[in-house]
Amino acid sequence: xxxxxxxxxxxxxxxxxxxxxxxxxxxxxxxxxxxxxxxxxxxxxxxxxxxxxxxxxxxxxxxxxxxxxxxxxxxxxxxxxxxxxxxxxxxxxxxxxxxxxxxxxxxxxxxxxxxxxxxxxxxxxxxxxxxxxxxxxxxxxxxxxxxxxxxxxxxxxxxxxxxxxxxxxxxxxxxxxxxxxxxxxxxxxxxxxxxxxxxxxxxxxxxxxxxxxxxxxxxxxxxxxxxxxxxxxxxxxxxxxxxxxxxxxxxxxxxxxxxxxxxxxxxxxxxxxxxxxxxxxxxxxxxxxxxxxxxxxxxxxxxxxxxxxxxxxxxxxxxxxxxxxxxxxxxxxxxxxxxxxxxxxxxxxxxxxxxxxxxxxxxxxxxxxxxxxxxxxxxxxxxxxxxxxxxxxxxxxxxxxxxxxxxxxxxxxxxxxxxxxxxxxxxxxxxxxxxxxxxxxxxxxxxxxxxxxxxxxxxxxxxxxxxxxxxxxxxxxxxxxxxxxxxxxxxxxxxxxxxxxxxxxxxxxxxxxxxxxxxxxxxxxxxxxxxxxxxxxxxxxxxxxxxxxxxxxxxxxxxxxxxxxxxxxxxxxxxxxxxxxxxxxxxxxxxxxxxxxxxxxxxxxxxxxxxxxxxxxxxxxxxxxxxxxxxxxxxxxxxxxxxxxxxxxxxxxxxxxxxxxxxxxxxxxxxxxxxxxxxxxxxxxxxxxxxxxxxxxxxxxxxxxxxxxxxxxxxxxxxxxxxxxxxxxxxxxxxxxxxxxxxxxxxxxx
Numbered sequence: 001x002x003x004x005x006x007x008x009x010x011x012x013x014x015x016x017x018x019x020x021x022x023x024x025x026x027x028x029x030x031x032x033x034x035x036x037x038x039x040x041x042x043x044x045x046x047x048x049x050x051x052x053x054x055x056x057x058x059x060x061x062x063x064x065x066x067x068x069x070x071x072x073x074x075x076x077x078x079x080x081x082x083x084x085x086x087x088x089x090x091x092x093x094x095x096x097x098x099x100x101x102x103x104x105x106x107x108x109x110x111x112x113x114x115x116x117x118x119x120x121x122x123x124x125x126x127x128x129x130x131x132x133x134x135x136x137x138x139x140x141x142x143x144x145x146x147x148x149x150x151x152x153x154x155x156x157x158x159x160x161x162x163x164x165x166x167x168x169x170x171x172x173x174x175x176x177x178x179x180x181x182x183x184x185x186x187x188x189x190x191x192x193x194x195x196x197x198x199x200x201x202x203x204x205x206x207x208x209x210x211x212x213x214x215x216x217x218x219x220x221x222x223x224x225x226x227x228x229x230x231x232x233x234x235x236x237x238x239x240x241x242x243x244x245x246x247x248x249x250x251x252x253x254x255x256x257x258x259x260x261x262x263x264x265x266x267x268x269x270x271x272x273x274x275x276x277x278x279x280x281x282x283x284x285x286x287x288x289x290x291x292x293x294x295x296x297x298x299x300x301x302x303x304x305x306x307x308x309x310x311x312x313x314x315x316x317x318x319x320x321x322x323x324x325x326x327x328x329x330x331x332x333x334x335x336x337x338x339x340x341x342x343x344x345x346x347x348x349x350x351x352x353x354x355x356x357x358x359x360x361x362x363x364x365x366x367x368x369x370x371x372x373x374x375x376x377x378x379x380x381x382x383x384x385x386x387x388x389x390x391x392x393x394x395x396x397x398x399x400x401x402x403x404x405x406x407x408x409x410x411x412x413x414x415x416x417x418x419x420x421x422x423x424x425x426x427x428x429x430x431x432x433x434x435x436x437x438x439x440x441x442x443x444x445x446x447x448x449x450x451x452x453x454x455x456x457x458x459x460x461x462x463x464x465x466x467x468x469x470x471x472x473x474x475x476x477x478x479x480x481x482x483x484x485x486x487x488x489x490x491x492x493x494x495x496x497x498x499x500x501x502x503x504x505x506x507x508x509x510x511x512x513x514x515x516x517x518x519x520x521x522x523x524x525x526x527x528x529x530x531x532x533x534x535x536x537x538x539x540x541x542x543x544x545x546x547x548x549x550x551x552x553x554x555x556x557x558x559x560x561x562x563x564x565x566x567x568x569x570x571x572x573x574x575x576x577x578x579x580x581x582x583x584x585x586x587x588x589x590x591x592x593x594x595x596x597x598x599x600x601x602x603x604x605x606x607x608x609x610x611x612x613x614x615x616x617x618x619x620x621x622x623x624x625x626x627x628x629x630x631x632x633x634x635x636x637x638x639x640x641x642x643x644x645x646x647x648x649x650x651x652x653x654x655x656x657x658x659x660x661x662x663x664x665x666x667x668x669x670x671x672x673x674x675x676x677x678x679x680x681x682x683x684x685x686x687x688x689x690x691x692x693x694x695x696x697x698x699x700x701x702x703x704x705x706x707x708x709x710x711x712x713x714x715x716x717x718x719x720x721x722x723x724x725x726x727x728x729x730x731x732x733x734x735x736x737x738x739x740x741x742x743x744x745x746x747x748x749x750x
Contacts (some may be wrong), residue, residue, distance in 0.1 A: 007663035023728055029513060042607045043558035045069070049147050050167065052431070053127070053156050053376055055368055059552045062443060062510035064150040064565040064598060066614075070171070073140050075649060075663050077693060077708045077745075079192065079215060080137050081123070081166065086667045088148040089598035089616035092638075094719070095738055097337065098265070098303045099133045101720075104150050104619025105569060106594040107163025107544070108640045115354050115388035115423055116455070116524040117575070117586055122153070122161040125168045126255065126311060131358045131384060134305050134334035136166075139259060141238050142196045142211035144169045150598070151528040151546045151567060154494030155431050155445030158380065161514040162544040170255070171241045173207035174401075175200040179750040183699065184708075186743020190217040209241040221266045221293050225344045228264075230301055231736075235261035253313040259395025264301040267721050267733035268294070269342025274729040279404050281345060282729050290716040290737040295447060299339035299349045306333045317368065320714070324364040331357040341724070343735045346395030346412075346725070350526070356386035364500055375432040378420075382425040388524045390417045401726035415461035419524040425451040432460045439502045446495035453488040455522040457537060458479070479531045492517050507553040514546045518575065523586055531585075539586045543572045560603045569594040570621075578627055589627045592636070594620035608651050630677075642670040657700065663693040674720050682732065685717040696746075702749050709742040 047058040056595075058065060064087035078084050081201045082093040082100050094101040102121045115132065122129060123136045130136060147167040149157075157165045177199035184192040191214070197290040198209035214236050219229030237259040242285055244252040270288030285296060309330035316323045333355045341348040364378040392415045399407040431445030459481040496514035503509065523537040569735045571592040577584040596618040603611040620636040632711070635641070649663040667689050674682040690713045695706030716737025 005556050029415065037431065044554070044561045044602045044604045046559075046611075049145075050127075050169065051147055051149050052372075055362065058563075059506070059554070060500075061510050062500050062512050062550065063153075064563070064567075065547065066148045066150075067145050068148075069145045070143060073146070074144060074747075075693060076647075076665060076691065077710060078140055080139055080169065082137055083140070083405075084146050084148070086665065087612075087614065088150070089376070089614040090150060090596055090618050090643060091148055092640065092643065092669060094735070098137075098234045098261070098263075098305055098334065100137045101278060101638070102136060102163075102166070103222075103638065104148075104163040105567065105596060106618055106636050107569070107635075108638065113420065114525045114577075114584070114586070115356070116522040117384045117577070118160050118519045118521050119444075120155055121161060121163040122165040123168070124157075124165060126170055126313075126329040127167070127362075128309075128311050128330070129360060129382065131330060132332070132334075132354075132356055132386065132573050133303070133332070134354065135307050135332050138168055139213055139215065139235065140168075141194045141213040141237060142171045142209070146169045150565070151548060151569075152494070152496075152514045152544050154514060155429055155447050156378075157427065158427050158429075158447060158494070158517045159449055159451070159492070159517055159541075162518050162542070164713040170241065171196070171198075171209060171211075172253075173198050173200075173209040173241055175203045175207060176425070180748065182745055184743050184745040186217075186708075186741055188218045188220055188741065190743055191215070198516070204245045206304065207243045208241075208256070209243075211239050213237045219264060220738065221268075221295055223266070223295050223297050225296050226300050229383075230264045230266040230295065230297075231738075233261065233263040235259065238410070249317045251313075251315040254310070255426050256308075256310040258306075258308040260304075260306045262302075262304045262567055265303050265336070265338070266297060266301050266736075267342060268718065268736045269296070269731060269733050271343070271729045271731045277404065279400050279728065279745065281400065283344070283581045285343065288732070288734055290718045292313055293544060293700070293736055293739075295304050295340040295342065296344045297342065298346060299343045300337055301339060303336040306710070307331075312564065320367065320369055322366045322368055324362075324366065326360070328360045329357070331355075332362075338507070340722070340733070341401070341731060343731070345397040345400055347398045348395070351393075353389040353391075354386065357386065358382065358384040367421065372435040373432060376430065378429050379427070380425075380427040382423075382427075384421075384423045384425075386421050388417070388419045388421075390524065391415070392526045395447075401729050404728045413461060415459060415526060417459040417524065421455055421522060421524070422455055423451060425449060426466055431701040441500040441502075442498075442594040443500070444495065444497040446493065449517075450491040451489070451519060453484045453521065455484070455488065455538070457484045457522065457524065459527060470704045479527050481527065481528060484537060486522065486536075486538055488522070489518055490520060490541060492541065492543075492555075503553075506555075506558070507551075509551045510595070512546075512548045512550070513544065514548070516546070516731055517541045517543045521586070525584060527585070535585075539575055540573055540588050541578040542571060542573045542588065544572075549706035557638035558685050559605060560601065563597040563598075563600040565600075567594075567596055576625075576627075587627065590619065590625040590631075591623045593623055594618065594636075596620075610647075610649040613645065617641075617642060635673075637675050639671050640669040640672045640686075642668070644668055651697075651698070654696070657698055659697060659699050659706065661693070661695045661697050661706065665691040680723055680725075682718075682721070682723070682734070684719055687717050687737075688715055689713065704745075704747050706745045706747075708745060709740065711740050712742070714740040 025690045068084045085091045085093040092103045107120045149165045153165045155160040179197040181195035194213045197209040199413040200207045216234040221230040239257040241255045311328040314325045337351040361381045367374045387423040394413040396412045427449040433443040450599035492680040498512035520541045545694035573588040574590040576589040598616045600614045620639045622631045625631040652660045671686045672684045689711040691710045693708045696705030719735035721734035
């Protein structure tokens with residue numbers, strides 16, 4: 001394996017050199033204006049966002065927001081939402097698609113696949129909240145842009161956005177007929193096809209946009225027991241959008257979508273610290289290695305999800321304001337089975353069957369016009385129902401991990417939980433911005449949320465009891481819990497206030513305070529001993545206060561854009577998943593804080609050259625943790641202190657109407673750690689990857705042919721996972737590194 005510290009140091013030096021070169025090019029912009037006429041219209045793109053539920057230029061928005069447009073999504077070869085994390089500072093996303101972990105400023109969406117544990121980051125498609133984490137990793141097909149908002153968004157977005165929000169804006173139908181598509185082929189037999197056709201059936205009255213996608217890839221993990229390739233993917237998606245503009249005042253939009261994805265997943269296993277004599281089957285397991293992509297599993301692996309829904313939107317303009325109604329219904333199914341022991345033993349496996357649906361209705365009244373005061377008033381209703389079945393199976397060979405050998409008469413154990421949560425939420429909100437002086441704006445907002453959750457839970461083990469001479473009892477790995485019914489009610493105020501100062505029309509600074517909360521909920525996972533039947537299965541909300549300073553500016557006749565942000569987050573009643581030995585219980589167990597710095601740069605020294613960079617520093621730590629005092633003062637798990645990326649893109653005319661396209665991206669995250677229980681720390685090494693794209697395209701955008709590569713340098717590290725401290729084997733499972741991928745892409749617009 002490579003020297004990670006040396007690699008980081010060398011990567012940092014390379015990054016500094018690239019940053020210096022980029023700055024030199026930018027500073028040399030006026031001089032370069034005399035060369036080859038390249039600098040005609042050589043300005044960075046004006047970034048327009050809808051982060052505050054109205055169309056605004058990013059420089060005027062007192063929110064740390066990164067917008068990734070359709071062209072950039074294509075040019076960085078992004079297929080899913082998780083692929084755009086590299087473009088936003090202090091944002092990390094795990095590459096898994098079924099239930100990815102999205103982390104913003106140290107705030108994680110991770111729910112440990114617990115249907116009762118709310119996410120901390122909200123994902124929205126066309127302003128519709130998607131719900132639980134199986135729905136988060138939307139495929140990026142026919143998308144206009146993705147906006148990543150950092151920090152609590154408690155006013156306009158509401159609960160469960162204490163880390164931030166991700167807005168996915170899909171493309172709109174129009175009267176103009178258009179049709180385009182692309183196909184890709186790569187290693188691991190990667191195949192992707194995407195197509196869109198749009199136009200008017202009746203101009204203005206009925207405009208249609210239909211897009212479809214298919215994506216598949218063979219697995220990159222080899223199971224030496226079955227010969228099967230694991231961690232594959234096979235997905236299909238379809239979206240239909242209908243739009244109508246019966247008059248200048250009225251706009252109507254309806255969309256329906258369906259997405260399905262199936263595949264397998266596997267974690268790499270490394271049993272360690274087992275006492276002598278070591279069972280032969282354990283001694284034969286190789287040490288964990290991020291490079292080998294080998295597992296030894298005897299039980300099946302499978303993951304599947306289906307997402308579908310519809311949305312209807314009405315916008316009606318009248319004197320001084322616009323009324324908006326958004327009605328949406330969403331549904332999903334998510335299942336998986338996992339050989340959790342990671343060994344060629346019938347010892348320990350788990351599964352999940354989860355399904356959910358939600359209905360949402362939002363009404364908004366938004367001011368229009370150019371007056372000194374702009375405002376938004378709104379009301380929101382959300383109804384969510386989830387049904388969750390969690391399964392655990394201890395096989396006949398489980399005693400090998402407990403005693404070192406088989407136990408005659410032990411036939412294994414199975415247990416299953418069944419839970420439902422019926423949740424309803426009501427909210428009212430108001431937000432306004434007041435130009436109190438030519439250069440000064442005061443903005444603020446407030447939101448009141450009331451919610452109620454009705455909860456049902458039961459856990460029934462099928463147990464085989466066997467007392468052993470050494471006192472071990474093989475049973476009770478799941479507690480028998482009769483039917484539990486409970487109700488949770490809560491009301492919360494959240495909001496924000498900010499002041500912005502325009503040094504010039506192209507330089508703005510802001511100070512902001514915002515408050516958000518993450519809803520309370522209930523434990524739905526399997527519960528193993530020790531467990532006190534009197535202990536509650538519910539937990540309370542957590543709240544976050546955010547203090548932020550930002551600066552957004554253009555320089556050198558808009559050849560350079562700069563966004564800076566510094567923040568301090570403070571948690572109260574932080575929800576934590578407390579590891580009890582074989583399972584997790586959720587408790588309001590900690591107070592914590594997070595502070596950091598973020599910088600984003602985009603430069604266009606010439607018309608043909610585009611440079612972009614982002615860098616971030618983060619220190620997220622526990623201030624108090626009564627149930628785990630050793631963690632007090634420690635950084636959060638899975639939170640790298642430093643993240644950043646550098647990108648360079650160049651086009652060069654090579655013939656009449658034809659140009660060469662070149663793009664490269666260097667992405668880095670520093671080391672972090674995983675704490676699978678209260679006493680064991682697993683290091684996650686620093687990771688630096690290089691992505692690239694090279695091709696020939698028509699200057700009018702009509703067609704293109706490209707070679708692409710991701711993680712070209714093939715840097716792989718072991719990621720997050722679990723640890724099971726059995727008497728005869730301490731088993732650690734870790735997510736394997738995904739190495740180099742490459743392929744070709746052809747695209748065409750008709």
